[in-house]
Each structure stands twice: as structure tokens, then as C-alpha cells.
Amino acid sequence: MRLPDTVIFDLDGTLVDSAPDLTGALNHTMRTIGLPEIGAGDVRHMVGHGARALIQKAVTAAGTTIDDAAFDAAFDTFLDYYADHVADLTTPFPNVLGTLSFLRDQGVKLGVCTNKPQRLADLLLEALGMEHWFGAIVGADAVEHRKPHAGHLTATVDRLGGDLRRAVMVGDSQTDVDTARNAGTPVVAVSFGYSTVPAADLMADRLIDDFIQLPEALAALIAHK
Structure with missing residues (x-):
């Protein structure tokens, strides 16, 4: 099976189901600032643009606004709580670990x-014992421009010593698909993530329902390049 030189993964909603712990941190923050909690199902569709965007969406959903100072304090509250509970309920999606092992062995x-x-990406992957699979873990604040800017993806490939011409992105959201398009790389979408629209509507190059299908999807993309 001919596979890509490099595969770059999104984290939340792609490799791991982190929504339960993100919901816990968000609702702790909402209680702290006196706003109503957000349902777990709704939080799944708010994830993907970082913690600040998640808090802003929750505040908007509560039908209100808060000033900059209050928002900054809420952001700090979220980060502190989430760091302490980053992997209480978070788990890898089915067949993720076996698939990572297969790809690395290849x-x-x-x-x-x-x-x-x-910091939170590192904490989460270390808590789950998953950090050793990856030659580069690049968070939003480790680059000048984060996803969907192409530079976030290209910086990750560069840190791996990979080949962008034979790289594939794997994600669960419009942000991930746009990132891949901006970088000129193929993209595989997972159907079980946190997309705000049906995964089929993301128009990724391939769509998978289970990580066990990923190697075949990757091979098909490389065969067409």
C-alpha cells in the first residue's frame, strides 16, 4: 500500500472525543460569570476555533455580551479549569491508536x-499517553497564523521534516478542510466529529466513518496525485 509521506491530524473531534471535558470547563466558566450552562450537544458544534471562540459562542448563545476585562477573566478561568481536567472524560475515538501504529510502522x-x-494540546496528549505517536504537535499559539491559514499546516509539516507535496490533512470541520485547501493538500474528513454541518457537506476529498478506513483513504488520495 503506497501511503503519504506525511499525515497531519486535527485533534479535538478527529483524534479524540474531548467534548465532555470541554463542556465541563465551559460550564464552569459560565457559572463563574453568572450565565446559563450550555448543553453538551451544543458544545460539540462550537469547538474548532480555539477557547476564545468557544467562550464567545457560549456568551452569544446566552443572549448577552461581556466587556473585554470580563472576557479575559473568563478565558483565564476556562484555561485553568480545563488544564486541571483535560483528560477526565476525554478518550481517543475507536481505532485511532491502532491506525496510528500502522501508519507509523509504514x-x-x-x-x-x-x-x-x-500547552493544552501537549497536556491532553501526554495525559492520554498519545504524544509519542507524533513528531510535531503545533498549537494555535505556536504559529503566527492559525488554522484555517495555510501557514499552520505547512509549519507542522516543516517541523516533521515532511513533504508537503505528499502530505494529507485529516480533520472534522470546515476549518480543517479550508486549511488543507489553502495549503494545496488533499484532506480526509471524519464523519463523527464536531462539524456544524453534515460531514458530507464539507466536500473533503475522502470521508470516513471509522479510523480503520483511513489507510485505504490515504492510499487512494496518493494514487491520484
């Missing part, structure tokens, strides 16, 4: 490109 370079802050 010599594929693996990286993570996430809009999570670097």
Missing part, C-alpha cells in the same frame, strides 16, 4: 495541527 510521519493552545 514510515509515515505523523503530526497534530490544532487550534488548541500549545
Whole structure:
């Protein structure tokens, strides 16, 4: 099976189901600032643009606004709580670990490109014992421009020593698809993530329902390049 030189993964909603812990941190923050909690199902559709965007969406959903100072304080509250509970309920999606093992054994370079802050991405992957799979983990604040800017993806490939011409992005959202398009790389979307629209509507090059399908999808993309 001919596979890409490099595969770059989104984190939340792609590799791991982190929505339960993100919901816990968000609702702790909402209680702290006196606003109503957000349902877990709704939080799944708010994830993907980083913690600040998540909090802003929750405040907007509550039908109100808060000033900059209050927002900054809420952001700090979220980060502190989430750092302490980053992997209480978060788990890898089914067949993720086996698929990562297979790809690495085939010599594929693996990286993570996430809009999570670097510290939280590192904490989460370390807590789950997953950091060793990846030659580069690049959070939103580790680059000048984060996803969907192409530079976030290209920086991840560069840190791996990978080949952008033989790289593939794997994600769950419009942000991930746009990132890949901006960088000129093929993209695989997962159907089980946190997209705000049906995954089929993301118009990725391939759509998978389970990570066990990923190697075949990657091979098909490389065969067409």
C-alpha cells in the first residue's frame, strides 16, 4: 500500500472525543460569570476555533455580551479549569491508536495541527499517553497564523521534516478542510466529529466513518496525485 509521506491530524473531534471535558470547563466558566450552562450537544458544534471562540459562542448563545476585562477573566478561568481536567472524560475515538501504529510502522510521519493552545494540546496528549505517536504537535499559539491559514499546516509539516507535496490533512470541520485547501493538500474528513454541518457537506476529498478506513483513504488520495 503506497501511503503519504506525511499525515497531519486535527485533534479535538478527529483524534479524540474531548467534548465532555470541554463542556465541563465551559460550564464552569459560565457559572463563574453568572450565565446559563450550555448543553453538551451544543458544545460539540462550537469547538474548532480555539477557547476564545468557544467562550464567545457560549456568551452569544446566552443572549448577552461581556466587556473585554470580563472576557479575559473568563478565558483565564476556562484555561485553568480545563488544564486541571483535560483528560477526565476525554478518550481517543475507536481505532485511532491502532491506525496510528500502522501508519507509523509504514514510515509515515505523523503530526497534530490544532487550534488548541500549545500547552493544552501537549497536556491532553501526554495525559492520554498519545504524544509519542507524533513528531510535531503545533498549537494555535505556536504559529503566527492559525488554522484555517495555510501557514499552520505547512509549519507542522516543516517541523516533521515532511513533504508537503505528499502530505494529507485529516480533520472534522470546515476549518480543517479550508486549511488543507489553502495549503494545496488533499484532506480526509471524519464523519463523527464536531462539524456544524453534515460531514458530507464539507466536500473533503475522502470521508470516513471509522479510523480503520483511513489507510485505504490515504492510499487512494496518493494514487491520484
